[in-house]
Amino acid sequence: MSEGEPRRSIATVCLSGTLEDKLAAAAVAGFDGVEIFENDLVASANSPVEIGEYCRDLGLSVDLYQPFRDFEAVPPAQLADNLRRAERKFDVMEQLGTDLVLVCSTVSPTAVDDDELAAEQLRALAERAAARGMRVAYEALAWGRFVNTYEHSWRIVRRADHPALGVCLDSFHVLSRDGDPALIRTIPGDKLFYLQLADAPRLDMDVLQWSRHHRLFPGQGSFDLTTFAANALEAGYAGPLSLEVFNDVFRQADPRPAAVDAMRSLRLLEEQLGYPVAEPAPQLSGYAFTEITADVEICPSLTRTLGDLGFAHTGDHHTKPVQRWTNGTTHVLVNTDVSGNGGPESGTAGCGAAIGALAVESADPPRSARRAEAMRSPILARERGPEEAGLASVAAPDGTNVFFCDSGAADGWSSDFRGAGAQPGAGLGITGIDHVSLTQPFDHFDEAALFYRSVLGLEPEEVAEYAAPFGMVRNRGMADAGGSVRIALNGTLVRRGEWAPVVRDPQHIAFACTDVLAAASALAESGAPVLRIPDNYYDDLDARFGLDAALLARLRAHSVLYDRDGHGEFLHVFTELFGDRVFFELVQRIGNYAGYGVGNAPVRMAAHRRNRMTANGR
Numbered sequence: 068m069s070e071g072e073p074r075r076s077i078a079t080v081c082l083s084g085t086l087e088d089k090l091a092a093a094a095v096a097g098f099d100g101v102e103i104f105e106n107d108l109v110a111s112a113n114s115p116v117e118i119g120e121y122c123r124d125l126g127l128s129v130d131l132y133q134p135f136r137d138f139e140a141v142p143p144a145q146l147a148d149n150l151r152r153a154e155r156k157f158d159v160m161e162q163l164g165t166d167l168v169l170v171c172s173t174v175s176p177t178a179v180d181d182d183e184l185a186a187e188q189l190r191a192l193a194e195r196a197a198a199r200g201m202r203v204a205y206e207a208l209a210w211g212r213f214v215n216t217y218e219h220s221w222r223i224v225r226r227a228d229h230p231a232l233g234v235c236l237d238s239f240h241v242l243s244r245d246g247d248p249a250l251i252r253t254i255p256g257d258k259l260f261y262l263q264l265a266d267a268p269r270l271d272m273d274v275l276q277w278s279r280h281h282r283l284f285p286g287q288g289s290f291d292l293t294t295f296a297a298n299a300l301e302a303g304y305a306g307p308l309s310l311e312v313f314n315d316v317f318r319q320a321d322p323r324p325a326a327v328d329a330m331r332s333l334r335l336l337e338e339q340l341g342y343p344v345a346e347p348a349p350q351l352s353g354y355a356f357t358e359i360t361a362d363v364e365i366c367p368s369l370t371r372t373l374g375d376l377g378f379a380h381t382g383d384h385h386t387k388p389v390q391r392w393t394n395g396t397t398h399v400l401v402n403t404d405v406s407g408n409g410g411p412e413s414g415t416a417g418c419g420a421a422i423g424a425l426a427v428e429s430a431d432p433p434r435s436a437r438r439a440e441a442m443r444s445p446i447l448a449r450e451r452g453p454e455e456a457g458l459a460s461v462a463a464p465d466g467t468n469v470f471f472c473d474s475g476a477a478d479g480w481s482s483d484f485r486g487a488g489a490q491p492g493a494g495l496g497i498t499g500i501d502h503v504s505l506t507q508p509f510d511h512f513d514e515a516a517l518f519y520r521s522v523l524g525l526e527p528e529e530v531a532e533y534a535a536p537f538g539m540v541r542n543r544g545m546a547d548a549g550g551s552v553r554i555a556l557n558g559t560l561v562r563r564g565e566w567a568p569v570v571r572d573p574q575h576i577a578f579a580c581t582d583v584l585a586a587a588s589a590l591a592e593s594g595a596p597v598l599r600i601p602d603n604y605y606d607d608l609d610a611r612f613g614l615d616a617a618l619l620a621r622l623r624a625h626s627v628l629y630d631r632d633g634h635g636e637f638l639h640v641f642t643e644l645f646g647d648r649v650f651f652e653l654v655q656r657i658g659n660y661a662g663y664g665v666g667n668a669p670v671r672m673a674a675h676r677r678n679r680m681t682a683n684g685r
């Protein structure tokens with residue numbers, strides 16, 4: 068923690084593994100403190116004293132012990148037992164070295180709907196806590212039996228009127244119920260004992276299930292955490308910003324990168340709250356290049372198709388087996404070094420080809436690199452030859468390298484390539500890269516969205532879901548303010564089985580094209596491997612849109628797909644696959660069409676599957 072920044076904590080329940088795994092991961096990611104979840108401690112073979120010492124050795128404070136359940140508003144006979152339970156937990160807290168316990172609002176069938184009684188009993192608890200130098204934070208669970216809003220928990224805390232009793236605000240419980248966070252400002256800051264932050268996607272489901280399975284780190288979901296946290300800070304909250312995220316994926320994931328993801332989310336939130344955690348993301352002006360890694364067996368068909376798409380081979384890297392292919396000002400690099408230097412999933416991973424790198428044009432590449440570092444995406448060490456441009460790059464969660472190039476210096480990175488003077492290709496009306504579509508490994512979808520958002524400053528668009536041949540798929544587009552860098556993230560909604568490995572986690576580069584129908588016709592003439600789209604699709608298109616018969620006939624003849632939204636129209640055509648996952652698309656946006664034609668994706672996937680089965684005899 069440096070000056071001017073808040074303390075950052077994380078609940079152990081966010082992470083996978085044993086308590087010791089979780090604490091180590093939280094410390095390495097740079098958290099200042101933790102909330103220890105009782106179940107994690109109970110399952111540990113280390114005593115509370117040892118865990119407390121371990122935390123301090125790691126530089127972590129134990130900010131909260133939680134949860135203490137079903138305490139308040141019970142018949143008097145039960146109070147004595149509840150207080151006895153509490154004293155035992157105070158013993159544990161003393162040994163851990165924490166002074167704050169979280170009490171969540173009761174769900175007990177024996178509790179009664181009586182605020183006066185709840186206040187009186189919480190007051191008795193606070194009195195016991197105070198006698199031991201401890202404090203109690205009362206949290207309204209969204210599914211609490213009688214107390215399920217923070218306003219209600221605050222009314223009870225105010226009524227109890229004890230200095231050792233305050234409220235714990237949890238953004239999930241407030242925002243899942245459409246609570247008004249503005250009223251947080253009416254609570255005195257010294258009564259806000261703890262602030263738990265969790266985001267979530269908008270889901271129409273039981274709130275307890277939603278909370279226990281689908282919470283997300285801030286910036287990954289749909290909640291307005293900035294306003295929520297800003298209200299607490301304005302009210303004078305002085306404790307840590309603490310993440311409490313129950314999520315089935317994160318709970319299965321390696322806790323070390325998950326803790327870094329958590330830290331990145333907190334830093335993005337802090338930036339939105341006005342803390343000076345990172346320099347603003349420089350303006351982007353497009354893709355400088357994309358790089359495909361391809362096995363030598365795949366490379367010839369891939370580059371032949373680039374030729375069909377109007378690209379010419381304009382250079383070879385000085386020191387690496389990398390070819391540069393150019394159409395106008397659009398560049399694709401083809402790298403046949405498949406050993407992979409990016410992340411665990413880089414290289415081609417047995418798929419024949421993969422998108423290994425994206426390079427964006429930044430108004431200030433050094434600032435982009437500093438921002439990435441501040442957002443906990445370290446600049447990758449690279450071997451650099453004497454003549455090579457010093458491009459900085461970072462690894463996206465799936466291992467894709469993201470390079471920062473200078474938008475001013477035309478092709479500064481191009482000096483890495485021999486063959487200056489070679490004429491770029493032309494034709495087919497390709498004007499640039501419209502978007503790059505990356506299917507994310509199941510565990511990395513939300514992390515990837517947060518990465519591109521925090522590091523590049525891309526804004527996420529709406530999530531679309533569709534039924535595809537191999538399972539439900541979600542799609543989330545992300546773009547910079549000017550729409551010059553678009554990334555479409557795709558992933559399955561539940562962990563996918565193994566039965567359909569023929570087409571693996573597809574990735575593609577979509578080139579912007581001024582006339583897709585003309586381009587598709589030219590591709591057919593040159594014998595390019597255009598993906599054939601079946602007649603059923605065009606019959607359905609006709610039913611849905613009532614298209615002009617001549618247009619429909621041309622779409623059908625050239626396997627061009629079509630979509631329309633309130634803003635315009637979209638024409639697109641795909642190539643077959645190169646290897647098991649990479650292909651190209653040409654897209655034409657007419658008017659202000661804002662999507663990616665995701666409605667057509669299932670048809671494309673089935674076509675790729677048929678195509679692969681025929682090609683491989685599988």
Ligand SMILES: O=C(O)c1ccc(O)c(O)c1
Nearest residue numbers: 134171206237278279311
């Ligand atoms: O799901 C729960 O039981 C639970 C426990 C403790 C919390 O702080 C919380 O927000 C939820």
Ligand SMILES: [Mg+2]
Nearest residue numbers: 206237263311
């Ligand atoms: Mg909570």
